[in-house]
Amino acid sequence: MRTLLLLLTLMAAPLAADEYRIQTLADGLHHPWGLVELPNGELLVGERRGQLLRLNADGSRTRIEGLPEIASGGQAGLLDLALHPDFTDNLWLYFSYSQSGLGGTGTTVARAKLTGNRLIEQQVIFEQHPKTSGSAHFGSRLAFDPEGYLFITTGERYHSRDMAQQLDNHLGKIIRLHDDGRVPEDNPFMGKPYALPGIWSYGHRNVQGAAIHPHSGQLWTHEHGPRGGDEVNIIKAGANYGWPVVTFGQEYGGGVIGQGSTAPGMEDPLWVWVPSIAPSGMLFYTGSEFPQWQDSLFIGALKGRKLVRLTLDGEKVTQEQHLLTELDSRIRTLVQAREGGIYVLTDDSNGKLLKLLAPR
Template identity: 45%
Template sequence: MMRAMGACLLGMLLLVMLPAQAEYRVETVVDGLEHPWSLAFLGDGVMLVTERPGRLRVVENGVLRDTPVEGVPDVFASGQSGLFEVLPAPDFARSGVLFLSYVHGDRNANHTRIVRARFDGQRLTDVQPIFTTRPSKSGDAHAGGRLLLLPDGTLLMGLGDGFFFREESQKLDSHMGTIVRIHTDGRIPADNPFVGRAGALPEIYSYGHRHIQGLVYDAGRERIFAHEHGPRGGDELNIITPGTNYGWPLVSFGRDYSRALITPFTRMTGMEQPVLHWTPSIAPAGLALYEGDAFPGWRGNLLVAALAEKSLRRIPMAGGQPGAQEVLLEDLGERIRDVRVGPDGAIYVLTDEENGRLLRLTPD
């Protein structure tokens, strides 16, 4: 059923105090989304939302279109696996090109894949795979899937270790537990750090990760931030540099889910330390850098969507270093999957629920 934003707002506005004594509202733009994962803005009041079971949805001026977008590839939807990111190309208004990431295959053998497609407002056409991880893995956990376009036109994807295969994160002949970098047509950039190295996959940009689900580019300081899930504690925020080893599973601030020690080391020569870590785990799932005008006091801050903590974290980054964190939206009691800054400067979040919501934060 079509849902007008005005109808959804009735009884759903929260008045909350900012740390700087400002006020903001949390508005439900649309509800009825099944485990939404990613949000993208197309302009003219149109947004795209992915649902993990494999649907791409259109939101037009606050109304959720009844019919999902046609032409989405079949996905392996189980547990943590399914349809992940939707990312419009920088020239989307002219080309109609966007990118999707998802899990391809089945429980016994699956891969995280990126496809390039054209969207005409109703359906996807010219759907072409441009990257597929290798080797295949079994199970439905830790597939990664977060995408990021860099200013040089290349495309990053953060990946997971497959949960049962954490040793793969230290191997350069496996995409598990890495960030990969490709051109938007699938070609491999010649300046990738392991191009030409025997036994190394040339798409690998960094490795030693557990399960990356947040990527953002800080243009002011020309750096890439990524966050990843730890096990029981040890979630990390990292600055990503090419060819760097981030340590997992040889280095970690977390313990296994059984509470057993995974490693006695929190640092090791040749392995990068995180900018910060969260112990106990908050389960970071989305990442944005605020550069809008609606909340001028938040410019340059990182925003982290958290599943386990059911919150949105604001991290001031004065001088390029993290300051005291503010925990927001805990009163909602909903898992927060994604966070984005809209063209209007408002902050948009997706709640990872069977009846998930798209929320909008604006100054009051």
């Protein structure tokens, strides 16, 4: 079955060139990473170097003040953005970033109220422990589920991959919290003396995509594999997703990692890419702009320089299509626009905010 899964990943269906048109909303963005659409239709874009920008309706940009000190460089910096489900009433904006401290850097999540062009009442609600050296594998996506729980994805910080299998740290984990940072009582490791209570799942490498399934309400993610073995996973409470014991990837210099691609007690991925596409950004499409794409799963590709559309039949992938190959751009983040289009951020020192719309 897993051999068939790998073969299917190589059988991408051709895409009709007239399925969409591309509108450029902004350029000159410096490695943009996070994106949210505000209730008034304006957009907030986070640049990895540590700037948060409001894209105004007239096309101008305003810098949002009040961010904390952010460690940037390599993959580190200002990362994902998310609005509280009741943002209209409470104004809470959530953001993940790399923070320096004892031992190095780590993924941190804070929230603050967005009032005008300033962040106020800032609160740190999560800090990845321990902090480690290096500037790679911070995760870091934020997703609220229908019950209002916040999921935070992390990475294992590259040089500390064995810690992804250990429950006394946050490296290579998915975290589940209340909106204010409290740990829910029904988290799978709550009350276990050998585990940090915020952990929801473990055995992850570097999770840069997370989305809530529109019908089941379940968290789906994808993560980077090493030189192949990028994975799409459906996340279960308390489950072990295998890294670095099992993987379809291999060492960058060649050589086997772990004990193969499957093992008892470890979750098999739903979908795998070999060679790697370096996935980032994830979106279940539910809009009306593209009826033919309803309930498709979209995933950006950094190394692959394309937008991947997976057609689903329940929890089974039936087809893979590639979009935006004509741009030859690293795709970082995907957000569904309220009226049904799809916002796309490209990852570059001259990054762009694009919008996919139906043909005229």
